[in-house]
Amino acid sequence: MSTTKPNPAEPESRRSTKARSAKRARSPQETGRLIGTSALHLLLMVLALTMVLPFLWMVLTSLKPLEEVGLETWIPSSFQWKNYGILFGIGVGDNFQFQGIQYGRWYWNSFFIASCVTFLQVFTSALAAFSFARLDWHGRDKVFLLYLSTMMLPGLVMMIPNYQIMISLGLVDSYAGLIIPAAFSAFGTFLLRQFMLTIPGSLDEAAEIDGASKWRLFLDVILPLSRPGLITLTIFTFIGNYQSFFWPLVMLRSTHRYTLPVGLLTFDSSQGEQTNLLMAAITLSVLPMIILFVILQKYLVKGIQLGAVKG
């Protein structure tokens, strides 16, 4: 009986084997594995619980009436589902505090801008990473080091020159002004380069022997194999841009162009921090990120196809 670690990439074959041997008697290894995995589950549960607690707190707080927000009990005395309605202008009535909240619009803005940025960033970074990881040209490493070094400066000081550039390009208070500067990232390039470096060089040689051009190599070999890296970068970039605050704050002036983090400031009104509404807004805003993550994380670990390596 094989005792190798089960390969997560091949659940089907294992299952079919096991189906055939379902009536087999239980072996000591199998029981041992059951116990071990149970312990693992318990451990994971405890850890996951600590991870989830703030989220839980957030959701519960979003359902509290304002007076109860600071209290130590987590469970609201009465569940204020209407808080979510208020976000979209339902049930607002004449209450001044809730005027001017364009949550739906802001939501869309954040989502759209983050998507554009992610798309552009992944695209340009993949190209650049290929150049750094796979092509050999004069001064390559020095340029890469330059890229790396630029990541090390805090962005605050570059904020003003960047802002000036935006003004001269006429991109203040516009979507383009938020998308274009964020679409180029040394971080993305760095990340993808590291992933591409793990792909064996033998593939390149094989492709060259087959007479493929660099572009073909990139498109048909390296890119698909870098999928975990691409997916990771997508997740990082989307989430990072979705939550970015300072740059949109400075750039935007029209309320209908606000992104979510900037719009959330309106919940910090002079009427006081509407923490419950703020939590409701954040809870809802988290949804696209969760969905994106759940969909993509499967691909994250599919890993390199065995066939390619053997070739």
Add this chain to the structure above:
Amino acid sequence: MSYLPSQRSRRKLATGLAFLGPNIIGFMTFTLLPLIFALVLAFTNWDLRLHNQFQDEALRFVGLENFTRLLSEPNFWRYLGNTLFLMMGIPFGIAGSLLAAVLLSQDLRAGSRRNWVWLIVGAVLISSTGILVMLGAQVPAMVMLIGGAASLILLSGTVGGKTLYRTLFYVPHFTAGVATFILWKKLYSPYTGPINFALSPLLDGLTGAVNTLPSAGVQSVAWLLVAGMFALLLFGVLRLGHWWAEGDISQFGVILGGVMILFPAVMGFRWMPLPVLGYLSLGAAGIAVVLLGFKLFNAARVFKPSSLGEGLGGTLMFATVMMVAQFILLGLTTVIYNLPVMASAPGGLEPPSWLNNVYWAKPSLMIMAFWAAIGSNNMLLYLAGLAGVPPELYEAAEIDGAGRFAKFWNVTWPQLAPVTFFIVVMSVIYGLQGGFEMARTMTNGGPAGATTTLSYYVYMEGFETGRLGYASAITWTLFGLVFLVTLFNWKFGNRYVND
């Protein structure tokens, strides 16, 4: 590398740049240009208040003046110390995320369908029992809430497996920012927060125990710890010497590693609870230096290392671990030594006031950072990295008779090297630059500047006073530090990656 570009290398250059194209244009416009501007700025006295389109004051080049002022400003050193202190938690964070990734890559179905069913059944049993017990025992709402959540997680975990747990682990990252900070602020609340609520009975018990023991007994434990710390010191230094003799590391590596390992003992002079211990500490450091020097100059070198950076990566890791371990022992020594005194105080041992206490504010933030690091981007990176390890390598290791740990150390860890390199570099960069949002939301840089990091300082200087020239100088100094660290990592990373 020849400097006369041949036909072929020119073509390679063209291809290389072609791919780099879109990226580099954006890079130059939005990153490089402002960066150069910022660099120039650091040598001027640009002050927003004086030099803008509405004023007519002329900009002055002041050369290195900003930097000299920076270095003589005591607050700078203090904030730098804060930043470095907070960064000590980075290795733990990385280890945490690696552990989480490993855990989340295991087979959660216990290898067979049958087992899986058993798991689910077990989960159902435990959950329902738990809930019934809680309902019956009339526990407070919070306990019910947590118990209920735990059961739910367990149940869905057995069914949903890895996907569910991974999402749950990553959830804190989504709520990063406001919610997390507010929550942890509440958790740390000194008299009403859950952390101290749980700690109090434990500390009361400890007080009782300590008070019954003779204080000399307790303090002797402190002496033991000091001995342990010195043992580590000597061990670390001797190991370095041994590596040097074997030709595994260069002189530079020995010196750097040695400095790091000696650092706690030197600081012990200031931080030891007793002056005697302080002198002992210094003495131990001295002895270690002498030993090392002895080894360096007298031992016959068997092999010569091939380069300056030889073995640097491993050395740095080793030295870091030694240094941190010694610091931990040092801290424990101080605490335990003072334990009898603290325990006999009126209230006995009390839990600290965390964010409000000058000495505990930073560790509080570090604990929170560690928690956040477990389910963070680093975990994802490691997950992807782990998935990329070819299974044949594991099989080959098993054929060689490797156990679990050996498999990890010899197969997994080296395969993860590029990812680790990336994570370490990014963590250091982020660590040196960061702490801004955290400090601003949770403590406003307090109490009394205890949690102000360099990036917060830059923000204060840059925007409160408008002295962007000076702020720029600070960031470039920061940059210098980061660059150095990255350079080391680069040497290390290159070596492994080209395998």
Add this chain to the structure above:
Amino acid sequence: MKWVFATALILLIAGGAATVMTEPDLGTDVPVIYWVTDRNPARLDQVDLFHQWLIDEGHTTPEGRPIVELRLDIATSDPTNSKKIIQSVAGVASDVMDCDIGQMHTLGVLRDVTEDAYRLNFGLDQTYAALAPVLTRDGKQYGFPCNVDINSFWANVGTFKKYGMDPPPQNWTIEEFESIGREFVKRANPTDGRQSVFFSNTLGDWQGRWLFIALIRSKGASLFNETMTASTAGDPRVAEIFQKYYQWTFEDHLMPTGAEVSSFSSSAGYGGPALSLFEMGNYGMIIAGRWVLIRMRDFENPPVVQVSYFPVPENGFDNDVISTRSAAVYKGSDHPEHAALFLSFLASNPYNRQIVDIADGLPPTPAFAETEAYIHPPNHPNEWGIHKPMHDTAKNRSIAKAMSPFIAEGIVTRHMTQAIEKVLAEPQLATPQQAADVMAQEINAEIALTIRESTRLEEQYTQLVETQKKIDAYRAEGKLVPLEWISNPFHRKYYVEQGWALPEGIDDQGGAK
């Protein structure tokens, strides 16, 4: 793989088109000016009032609509005002800004509205005299208040009665303050267990800073010297107040420590948790201004409140610190005339009446604070004890903060905060005298840096240092000092009251020279 990219691209382009097409049409045919202010729902009302006022005053288009449209630009709650600063410096700030006039003026981004004020009747004579130093620089006016405020101790009468005590008197000495406080704390808290009722809220926040300034002034000291060329924070009297803060927090337990504040479970809201704790009886008093009424009126049972001025030592100098949220006009504005119209609106009847009604601080024009509607708001009898004293203070005893042209206000605040934090830290990081000395040193170092970088300021500084020497000489000899020499608003008033100055005119506190 390629299909993923292609689909994504198409979707994004479609999304972009949709986004752009659904943008609301905000075009207008009249010029638009933007007002950067905080997000108080009353602002929306004020915008409407402004448009209505324009019509009433005849500033209309031929069709009878207002000649300019005012739109809100919600500022951040960022205490360092970085967005305003960045935008102003870059040339794209809003036309009207609620801001710290001194700070923005040193940036050079404010428009001189002295002439507009004269023409449109929103000059310094239209508002509280004490505000003159805040609104002007070098004799020129740069803004007008949106509202004014005074901070004092507000006592919850019910809480005091609960423990069998009379609410504190309106005027009191520091000794009386302490003895009443100790008695209160003793009666209100069980002998064992944690203390949950305090005399007043924590001194570690901004309220503590206002109180601090008032207290040192009551002893005759100030943070700056008479010409504001150097800091006198190292004065032993300043150290005494630091010592008082420590004593009140850690020895008398009149105010909570940082740890105790974090432990309060309280609800959020305007003015922070202090107001809720005040209502619930955890604080017998809080340091507050009229603006807390905005939230207090939302309570189901607002407490009956009474005002106690900040305590002064025996024979000390009665004073309070006047504050304001002021609007200024951006120098780079495209419509400066229209923006100036807004400032004129701030001095108008409908605006002032609204401020009185919604209790957003004191109205900018003092006359409105002497009306019956202000002193006895019909629906809020619990407040009748506070309105008149607040106005009286603002008119008679208040003085603006001393703001030196040689140092940014934010830096002064920062150093004061750090000093207070160090004294109140657990464990204490600096003794009161040390904290005071460090504060003085740091401020002076900053001043030195500032003048070194600006020739204009350096000239001004050198001249003023000469003047300062003369003042010191005169004081040493007991001669009367001409009032024109003194620019520190506190000293101007103090010298007059002490009889050390040659009077310049009747009650002139620093108007145009």
